[in-house]
Amino acid sequence: MRLGNLQLHNNLVLAPMAGITDYPFRQLAREMGCGLTFTEMVSAEGLLRKGESFLKMVEGEHPVSVQLFGSKPEVLAEAAAKAEAMGADAIDLNMGCPAQKVVKTGAGADLMRFPEKVEGLLIAMRKKVACPLTVKIRSGWDEEQINAVEISKLAEGCGVDAITVHPRTRAQSFRGRADWSVIAAVKRAVRIPVIGNGDVNTPVLIQKMIEETECDGVMIGRGALGNPWIFSEKHSGFPEKGPTISPEERKGMIHHHLSLIQSYYEERNLTPQIRKHLYWYTKGLPNCATFHSQLSSLKGKEKLLQAFHSYFDSIQRREPCQRSVPEEDRSITGWVEKAL
Ligand SMILES: Cc1cc2nc3c(=O)[nH]c(=O)nc-3n(C[C@H](O)[C@H](O)[C@H](O)COP(=O)(O)O)c2cc1C
Known part of the structure; x- marks a missing residue:
């Protein structure tokens, strides 16, 4: 284009x-x-x-x-x-x-x-x-x-x-x-x-x-x-619901993204950034509801990263999983309306 x-x-x-x-x-x-x-x-x-x-x-x-x-x-x-x-x-x-x-x-x-x-x-x-x-x-x-x-x-x-x-x-x-x-x-x-x-x-x-x-x-x-x-x-050639990403690959991507975030934001602004992206990266994965409720209550970068590692340890033993793609993501719709 x-x-x-x-x-x-x-x-x-x-x-x-x-x-x-x-x-x-x-x-x-x-x-x-x-x-x-x-x-x-x-x-x-x-x-x-x-x-x-x-x-x-x-x-x-x-x-x-x-x-x-x-x-x-x-x-x-x-x-x-x-x-x-x-x-x-x-x-x-x-x-x-x-x-x-x-x-x-x-x-x-x-x-x-x-x-x-x-x-x-x-x-x-x-x-x-x-x-x-x-x-x-x-x-x-x-x-x-x-x-x-x-x-x-x-x-x-x-x-x-x-x-x-x-x-x-x-x-x-x-x-x-x-x-x-x-x-x-x-x-x-x-x-x-x-x-x-x-x-x-x-x-x-x-x-x-x-x-x-x-x-x-x-x-x-x-x-x-x-x-x-x-x-x-x-x-690009993957099936209807999108590619199957192994937990290792997903974890690697999250690490990379978090490192970009950490080199860009000041320490005091990191927590909300890390929290929201961890939420999105894990949406639709096994047992994500428990992890998400942890995310919303934990404060500070270190605690969020710890929770992220133990969550991935718990799912890494499973088969590669396909993230379910929600029809309409209501959580973000509500969030946007508040944020804008
Ligand atoms: C959190 C959020 C923030 C947005 N901010 C902007 C913005 O700054 N400028 C804009 O033109 N559209 C904005 N949009 C609209 C998106 O660019 C896009 O038009 C809309 O989300 C529909 O595309 P999608 O279904 O691929 O999300 C925003 C959407 C979301 C979800």
């Missing part, structure tokens, strides 16, 4: 996820084969105020797209220029965040309701950056206002290089199923690359989304949690 002047080595993309797609997670996804990673969404105003420390986080990282949210053309344009100058390979405008605190400022999914405003933002941003400019949209504001096709054509007309479609409305937030027919409709309507997103958590679903929608790339969010193997070619 090619976004403007940026050639990617494959068409798999790590979704922007606030509180999750930090530097260690993006690095891991890239190591596993992911073609493009996105930062968590970043406030354009915040970036202009204290951007140096933030943008350090993309230093030396390629290819990475910095996702901005905001609602003022001059602020978004300046922030985009600053991010590009500091090493971003692409800039993305967030038009999908459903959180009330973002929407009420006129940013995120609120933009889906105001095409003329979007045009002003994109024209201003396009003038300021030479790198690929992309947008990430939803189906529309609600069931009565599905306008992904209209917004996509408008974005293409403003010189945007690619569009990611997460086909849920703002009203749906993260509930219900993503309606892939909206991705297909956008793909038929524009000539720039379309990246499909929503409910892909196995290699089979990657293929299915491409076949059903003819999208150019597939963006994966929740399906990558505790599952960086989703980006790996080695696993």
